[in-house]
Amino acid sequence: MLQIARNTLLAAAVLAIASPAGAQDTIKMGGLATLEGAFAAPGQDSIRGIQMALEEAKYMAGGKKIELITGSSDASPASAIRATRKLVEQDGVQIMVGPLSGSEGLAVKDYAKTKPNVTFINGTSAAQDTTLRNPASNFFRFSTEGAQWMAGLGEYAYNVKKYRKVAVLAEDYSFPYTQVFGFLEPFCRLGGKAPVDARFWVPIGNKDYSSVIAALPDDVDAIYVALGGADAINFLSQYQQAGGDLPLIGGSITVDQTVLGSKGKIRETVIGTPSAGPISDTWDDPRWAAFVAQYKKMFAGKGGFPSPSLFAHGYYINAKAALLALDKVNGDLSDGGKKLRAALSSLKFETPTGMVSLDERRNAIADIFLTEVVEGPGGNLVNKTIGVTKQVSQTFGLPYEQFLKYGQVSRTNPPCN
Numbered sequence: 001m002l003q004i005a006r007n008t009l010l011a012a013a014v015l016a017i018a019s020p021a022g023a024q025d026t027i028k029m030g031g032l033a034t035l036e037g038a039f040a041a042p043g044q045d046s047i048r049g050i051q052m053a054l055e056e057a058k059y060m061a062g063g064k065k066i067e068l069i070t071g072s073s074d075a076s077p078a079s080a081i082r083a084t085r086k087l088v089e090q091d092g093v094q095i096m097v098g099p100l101s102g103s104e105g106l107a108v109k110d111y112a113k114t115k116p117n118v119t120f121i122n123g124t125s126a127a128q129d130t131t132l133r134n135p136a137s138n139f140f141r142f143s144t145e146g147a148q149w150m151a152g153l154g155e156y157a158y159n160v161k162k163y164r165k166v167a168v169l170a171e172d173y174s175f176p177y178t179q180v181f182g183f184l185e186p187f188c189r190l191g192g193k194a195p196v197d198a199r200f201w202v203p204i205g206n207k208d209y210s211s212v213i214a215a216l217p218d219d220v221d222a223i224y225v226a227l228g229g230a231d232a233i234n235f236l237s238q239y240q241q242a243g244g245d246l247p248l249i250g251g252s253i254t255v256d257q258t259v260l261g262s263k264g265k266i267r268e269t270v271i272g273t274p275s276a277g278p279i280s281d282t283w284d285d286p287r288w289a290a291f292v293a294q295y296k297k298m299f300a301g302k303g304g305f306p307s308p309s310l311f312a313h314g315y316y317i318n319a320k321a322a323l324l325a326l327d328k329v330n331g332d333l334s335d336g337g338k339k340l341r342a343a344l345s346s347l348k349f350e351t352p353t354g355m356v357s358l359d360e361r362r363n364a365i366a367d368i369f370l371t372e373v374v375e376g377p378g379g380n381l382v383n384k385t386i387g388v389t390k391q392v393s394q395t396f397g398l399p400y401e402q403f404l405k406y407g408q409v410s411r412t413n414p415p416c417n
Contacts, residue, residue, distance in 0.1 A: 026065045027331060029054075029322065030087035032098025032108075033123060033315070037074035038205045039101060039229040042258045042311040046100055046123055048299055049308070049315030052291075053323060055298065061323040062331025069093055075100070075204055077107035084108055088118055094333050095119045095326075095340075097319050100311065101204075102127035102146065102175025112136040117336035119344070121322050124314035127174035128181070128409050131363035132394060138337070140344050142321045142356050143314035144278055144364045144392070146175050147409070149252040150182030151368040151389040151396070153276040157183075157249055158190040161274065163221040165193045166249065169212060169235070170226035172201035177409040179226045179251045185406070188416035194224070196412050206231055209238045216246070226251030232259045236266040244269070252277030252310060255373050260381040261305035267381065273373045274386070278314065279353055280369035281307045281382035291316075291352035306380040317351050324349055355391070363394045 031050045034043035047070060059066050069091045071083035080099045087093045096118065099108055105125025112120040113136045122130070122141035126149065131141050157163045166187070170176035184194050198220060200212050212235075216223065223246050227235055232254045250273045253259070260270065279288075295308040308316075325343040333340060348357040354367040368389045376382035395403035407413050 026067050027061070027095065027326065027333065028067050028069055028091065028093040029319075030069050030071060030084075030091065030093035030096035030098065031315070031319075032071040032073060032080065032083050032087065032096060032100075034075045034100045034104075035072035036079075038231050039075045042229050042253070042256070042309060043072070043100055044303065045258060045305065045309045045312040046098075046315040048295070048304065049312035050097055050319045052294060052298060052312070053316050053319035056294070056320075057323045061326035062329060064326070064331035066323070071098070073099060073104060075104060077103050080104035081107050081111055084111055088115055093118070094337065095121065095322050097121050097315060097322060098123035099125050101125055101173075102130075102178065103173045105130040106174060109136045109139050112139045119322075119337045119340055121318045121344070122314075123318060124311050125175070126178060128178040128394070129174070131361045133408070135361045138341055140318075140321070140341075140358065140362045142318050142358070142364045144366050144368070145394060146178035146252070147182030148366075148368060148392045148394060149277045150179060151276060151392045152370040152387060153249070153274065154183050154186030154192070155190065156274055156370055156386070157222070158187050158192050161222070161247075163192065163249075165220045166198075167217055167220045167223045168194055168199040168226070169216075169223055170199075170201060170251070171204050171228070171231060172411075173204065174409070176226040176251065177411065180224070181406075181409040181413060183224055183249070183251075184414050184416050188414050192416070194416040196415065196417065199411065201411060202227075202231070204231065207234055209235045210242070213239055213242050213244060216244075220246065222247040222249050224249040224251070225254050228253035228256070229258060233262050233264045233266065236269045237264045240265060240269045248273045250275035250373070255371070255383060256311070257281070257305040257307050257309040258311065260373065260383075270373045270381065271375065274371065275373070275383065276368060276370045277310055278366065278368060279308075279310050279383075280371045280385040281376065282384045283353070283369065284385070287350065287352045287354075306378075307382060313352065317356065320351070321347055321349070359393060361394070365391050365393045368392045
């Protein structure tokens with residue numbers, strides 16, 4: 001009897017020693033995206049982006065197996081925090097990729113400060129202040145942000161399109177404020193106008209745009225539209241049905257494949273729309289061609305779009321960064337991820353759209369594409385490359401303190417009257 005007890009204790013001791021090591025053979029990665037609400041289609045493509053990075057790495061990094069656990073939000077900060085808490089506190093993820101939407105990112109950034117041993121890597125959340133002001137030391141963004149995405153568009157609208165006065169229609173939260181700022185700052189500096197009373201702000205999930213369309217001013221040259229997902233499709237369809245004929249200027253997600261790839265009757269409305277952003281469907285580069293081919297191979301006929309969206313691209317890059325950094329530290333997270341975060345901070349790598357690196361606040365420096373919507377092969381709508389702005393920083397090359405003088409993005413900044 002005594003021998004049996006000793007054997008039992010010995011077996012328990014062996015298990016106690018072996019279990020932690022066994023557990024470390026697998027690293028849990030969280031993937032948070034908006035799988036509910038107006039941005040559900042972008043959210044689904046975001047998860048595809050993570051899957052592409054993991055498939056490419058054969059679900060291994062640093063000699064460890066990577067287990068993906070997904071979480072769902074509806075683009076609201078509260079839902080993002082609920083999902084993040086579950087991933088971190090219940091599922092035990094050590095690295096999280098996400099979220100998708102701007103105000104979600106601000107909330108997750110603040111939550112990250114309470115979990116210093118977890119590494120948070122952005123999805124496509126692109127509000128400016130997620131990294132510009134009061135950043136979290138364990139939050140990284142390799143996907144650039146909304147003002148950066150507008151690089152070159154304000155100048156193009158003013159100098160090439162010869163627009164002098166525009167109206168603005170955008171969703172009423174942090175990411176569109178960032179996009180509007182990125183477009184209007186150079187447009188207004190050159191002499192363009194976008195009066196505050198010609199700016200229309202709608203909630204996420206707005207379905208009826210009839211009152212907004214009726215109120216749009218006639219004395220403008222174009223409408224700058226920063227709507228995404230179902231919101232963009234609803235507006236573009238209703239604007240077409242109402243006979244709207246003003247030229248459009250597109251925010252990055254307004255003319256993304258999650259909108260252009262829809263079945264709605266928006267073709268005549270969006271063809272010719274200039275925009276800018278982190279990707280261009282027709283970019284003639286072997287890195288992008290390989291990315292598109294991989295996307296089509298994995299998702300054609302399985303819910304994918306004719307070409308990967310900026311959401312698939314952003315989540316892919318951020319997941320890829322996590323995997324590359326894990327390789328650098330041999331998958332060792334035993335110090336609470338300190339070595340991993342050091343590796344991320346100094347990481348510089350080639351992506352499907354060029355080189356990416358981070359600034360001192362852990363925000364990406366990367367190439368941005370100036371585009372125009374055209375009809376592509378097979379009749380699909382695509383963003384044609386007009387130009388590329390190389391290595392755009394969050395402060396557009398200005399010293400940090402000087403850039404802060406612009407003030408926080410908002411409904412009225414810049415005033416542009």
